[in-house]
Amino acid sequence: MDPIRRKILRTGVAATAMAAAPRVFAGETGQGGAATSFYEKGRVRIHYEEAGSGFPLLLIAGGGLNSTIAGLKNPFNVIEEFKGEYRCIAADLRNANSGQSSGPLEIDRPWDTHTDDQLGVLDHLGINKFMVMGFCIGGPFIWNLLKRAPDRVVAAVLAQPVGFRPEMPTLLYDGSMTGWGPELVKRRPDITMEMVEKYLTKMYRTNADFVLTVTRDFVRNCQTPVLILPDDVPAHPYAVAMEAAMLAPKSEVSMYPWKEPKERIPLAVRQIRSFLRAHRPAYA
Numbered sequence: 001m002d003p004i005r006r007k008i009l010r011t012g013v014a015a016t017a018m019a020a021a022p023r024v025f026a027g028e029t030g031q032g033g034a035a036t037s038f039y040e041k042g043r044v045r046i047h048y049e050e051a052g053s054g055f056p057l058l059l060i061a062g063g064g065l066n067s068t069i070a071g072l073k074n075p076f077n078v079i080e081e082f083k084g085e086y087r088c089i090a091a092d093l094r095n096a097n098s099g100q101s102s103g104p105l106e107i108d109r110p111w112d113t114h115t116d117d118q119l120g121v122l123d124h125l126g127i128n129k130f131m132v133m134g135f136c137i138g139g140p141f142i143w144n145l146l147k148r149a150p151d152r153v154v155a156a157v158l159a160q161p162v163g164f165r166p167e168m169p170t171l172l173y174d175g176s177m178t179g180w181g182p183e184l185v186k187r188r189p190d191i192t193m194e195m196v197e198k199y200l201t202k203m204y205r206t207n208a209d210f211v212l213t214v215t216r217d218f219v220r221n222c223q224t225p226v227l228i229l230p231d232d233v234p235a236h237p238y239a240v241a242m243e244a245a246m247l248a249p250k251s252e253v254s255m256y257p258w259k260e261p262k263e264r265i266p267l268a269v270r271q272i273r274s275f276l277r278a279h280r281p282a283y284a
């Protein structure tokens with residue numbers, strides 16, 4: 001075969017293969033020296049960072065639908081605390097306004113789209129079993145991970161988890177309608193406030209109850225070890241966190257309050273570290 005034609009064919013095959021597969025692009029250095037990259041699948045582009053080494057630990061920042069890697073510095077610097085012992089993986093939430101992740105607004109499956117992204121990043125990194133620690137909205141995300149991938153999550157830490165507060169039934173919906181949706185629509189001409197309203201209705205109002213993503217029966221039968229650190233602000237109801245802790249058969253709970261005074265935070269971090277070590281696979 002003519003060498004030039006052979007080179008053209010070879011280049012075409014390589015380009016086709018790259019287009020057909022999810023892609024990871026190496027990036028720069030992020031928080032705390034973390035390696036930052038992008039994972040792509042179809043129209044979804046997720047910005048994620050890795051730091052440290054050891055057994056994989058997925059980290060989910062607080063901040064509601066504006067959750068980004070930068071949020072892992074509050075209420076303590078999570079990556080700095082755990083990268084010495086674990087391979088920490090964190091990502092900006094799809095369509096978070098201050099983040100670098102983007103993708104379609106899948107109105108009929110809002111929680112599952114984010115779980116798709118989280119599992120997609122882990123799959124592309126070749127990670128099967130992992131631990132997870134999530135703050136705020138990370139609580140519902142973790143319960144959904146436990147529902148979707150129960151054989152992969154070794155242990156989970158839910159800190160100041162979001163939950164449904166019956167006396168304030170539209171709190172989470174209202175907060176995202178004002179604090180997330182309008183800015184997203186400004187940035188994304190393909191998204192309208194009508195789409196945002198439908199998305200948030202499905203996410204926060206259609207099956208509004210308990211921890212939002214799973215039922216009490218699911219928690220009651222969940223065999224994954226969980227550590228819950230309760231909070232008690234409007235979006236993080238203490239009653240829901242403690243009910244989940246009481247129902248889950250392999251749960252532990254922290255002291256409360258654990259963030260105030262600030263001198264208590266190191267005690268909570270020590271409890272998290274002990275919990276993760278206790279459930280980390282022996283081969284890790």
